[in-house]
Amino acid sequence: MSFHGIAVVWEQRELMLNGLVTTLLIAAVSAVLAALLGVAIFTMLISRVRGVPQAFSAVIDLMRCLPFMLFCYMIYYALPVFGITIENIAAGVLALTLYNACYIAELLRGAFQALPRENVEAAHAFGFHGWRLVVRIILPPVVLASVPMLGNQVVQIIKDSAFLVIIAVQELTYAANEIQATYYVPFASFVCAVLLYWSLCLVVESGVRAVVRVAELRR
Amino acid sequence: MGVGDLLSLIEGAGVTIAISLLAIAIGTPLGLGLALIRWAGVRGLDPLVAAAVSILRATPSVTLVLLVYYALPTVGWDIPRFGAAVATLSLGSMAYNCEIWRGALLAFPKDQLDAALAFGMSRRLRFSLILLPQIARAALPALVNEMTLLIKVSPAVAVIGVVETTRAAVRIGARTYSPILPFLVALVIYMIVIGGFVMAQRALERRPQVAVYA
Numbered sequence: 001m002s003f004h005g006i007a008v009v010w011e012q013r014e015l016m017l018n019g020l021v022t023t024l025l026i027a028a029v030s031a032v033l034a035a036l037l038g039v040a041i042f043t044m045l046i047s048r049v050r051g052v053p054q055a056f057s058a059v060i061d062l063m064r065c066l067p068f069m070l071f072c073y074m075i076y077y078a079l080p081v082f083g084i085t086i087e088n089i090a091a092g093v094l095a096l097t098l099y100n101a102c103y104i105a106e107l108l109r110g111a112f113q114a115l116p117r118e119n120v121e122a123a124h125a126f127g128f129h130g131w132r133l134v135v136r137i138i139l140p141p142v143v144l145a146s147v148p149m150l151g152n153q154v155v156q157i158i159k160d161s162a163f164l165v166i167i168a169v170q171e172l173t174y175a176a177n178e179i180q181a182t183y184y185v186p187f188a189s190f191v192c193a194v195l196l197y198w199s200l201c202l203v204v205e206s207g208v209r210a211v212v213r214v215a216e217l218r219r
Numbered sequence: 220m221g222v223g224d225l226l227s228l229i230e231g232a233g234v235t236i237a238i239s240l241l242a243i244a245i246g247t248p249l250g251l252g253l254a255l256i257r258w259a260g261v262r263g264l265d266p267l268v269a270a271a272v273s274i275l276r277a278t279p280s281v282t283l284v285l286l287v288y289y290a291l292p293t294v295g296w297d298i299p300r301f302g303a304a305v306a307t308l309s310l311g312s313m314a315y316n317c318e319i320w321r322g323a324l325l326a327f328p329k330d331q332l333d334a335a336l337a338f339g340m341s342r343r344l345r346f347s348l349i350l351l352p353q354i355a356r357a358a359l360p361a362l363v364n365e366m367t368l369l370i371k372v373s374p375a376v377a378v379i380g381v382v383e384t385t386r387a388a389v390r391i392g393a394r395t396y397s398p399i400l401p402f403l404v405a406l407v408i409y410m411i412v413i414g415g416f417v418m419a420q421r422a423l424e425r426r427p428q429v430a431v432y433a
Contacts, residue, residue, distance in 0.1 A: 062410075064413075064417075065406075065409055065410040065413045065414055065417075066371075066406060066409060066410075067370070067371040067372070067373070067374045067385060067409060068371065068372075069374035069375065069377070069385055070374060070384075070385045070388070070402065070405055070406065070409065073385065073388075073389055073392075073398075073402065074398075074402050077389075077392055077398040077402075078398055078399050078402060081397070081398065081399060155277065158279075159277070159278075159279040159280075160279070161279075162279030162280075162281040162282050163279070163281055163375070165281055165378065166281075166377075166378065172282075173279065173281055173282045173285070176282065176285070177285060180285070180289060184293075186285075186286070186289035186290040186293060187286075187290040187293055187294070190282060190285055190286035190289070190290060191286065191290075193282050194274065194277075194278045194282060194283070194286065195274075197277050197278055197279060197282065198273070198274050198277040198278070200277070201276075201277035202273075202277070
């Protein structure tokens with residue numbers, strides 16, 4: 001990596017930072033939406049209505065065999081066939097949300113199965129059911145127990161967001177590739193992007209550690 | 220979508236399987252090597268390995284493959300597309316496998332190695348007869364899981380023009396203006412490949428449990 005390369009990337013820092021901000025926004029919005037949808041799917045997975053958990057399990061198993069990039073292409077190219085047209089960024093957020101919601105639902109179920117059931121049974125006895133049972137009794141310990149895995153999933157969302165370069169979303173990897181292609185400084189621009197991704201992930205990891213510490217204290 | 224298209228998808232599947240298997244064959248032992256360096260706490264190398272693994276684990280494969288393919292020629296190393304694809308996936312696999320191997324090593328009871336030492340076993344024998352068989356067994360489920368993740372990120376190499384399953388499907392869709400069928404065929408291909416790994420993993424998990432560190 002020459003000084004020339006670093007100088008060029010520094011001159012183009014605005015482009016790189018715009019890419020970083022786009023990556024951040026897309027990842028943050030997708031993470032929140034995926035978490036909400038993931039919780040909804042999780043409640044379907046533990047539903048006692050016959051056939052419902054099986055149906056959602058089948059969808060999740062299918063999603064777990066599907067590479068994110070192929071799913072992204074499906075959303076972007078196949079939806080217009082059905083007359084639905086959406087913008088690149090919206091397609092990217094939609095793909096990230098649907099894909100990761102399935103993984104989040106699955107990891108919540110894993111945490112739920114590992115926890116003791118007594119509190120749920122007690123809540124039943126006290127007349128809790130439906131929505132209030134899920135939100136007030138079932139979810140809090142499940143979410144607390146899965147904080148580290150949820151953090152991993154956020155890192156996964158950040159990494160998956162780089163795939164959106166293929167549908168021309170102008171995120172961090174797109175920006176690095178633009179700078180690389182225009183000024184021919186591949187080493188400096190991509191290493192810069194890698195370091196930015198790394199710092200994003202370190203921030204998420206330290207956030208997870210902080211939450212876990214608070215959770216331990218409050219137990 | 221004609222017979223020719225189907226053949227090109229199958230060819231893409233062959234490329235997906237080839238790059239994945241090569242990356243697994245390269246990344247798994249390299250990951251073990253890095254894990255041993257960290258486990259032994261080799262001075263000077265240990266923090267370097269830790270940093271490299273942390274960076275690689277945070278790097279999207281798309282970004283990494285672009286870096287490998289475009290940056291290596293600037294330092295005088297012209298790497299073909301296929302080589303860049305295998306190198307990228309191997310690096311990722313190495314980083315993730317390092318953590319898996321390290322977990323197995325940290326859980327390994329040291330007194331077994333002390334006993335082997337007391338019997339006068341050489342370092343090499345201790346590794347190949349005592350340590351490796353047991354940590355391989357403990358790490359296997361996680362390693363297989365990591366292999367399925369590797370197959371799922373393998374389409375990333377399409378950005379440098381390697382025609383694997385996903386890119387083959389996109390090409391057919393772009394040419395015929397009917398993307399749905401090729402995408403579905405690609406999905407079936409991934410289900411077969413990844414499903415094969417998942418099934419193997421489940422079969423291994425269902426086997427009667429043998430106490431690993433007894």
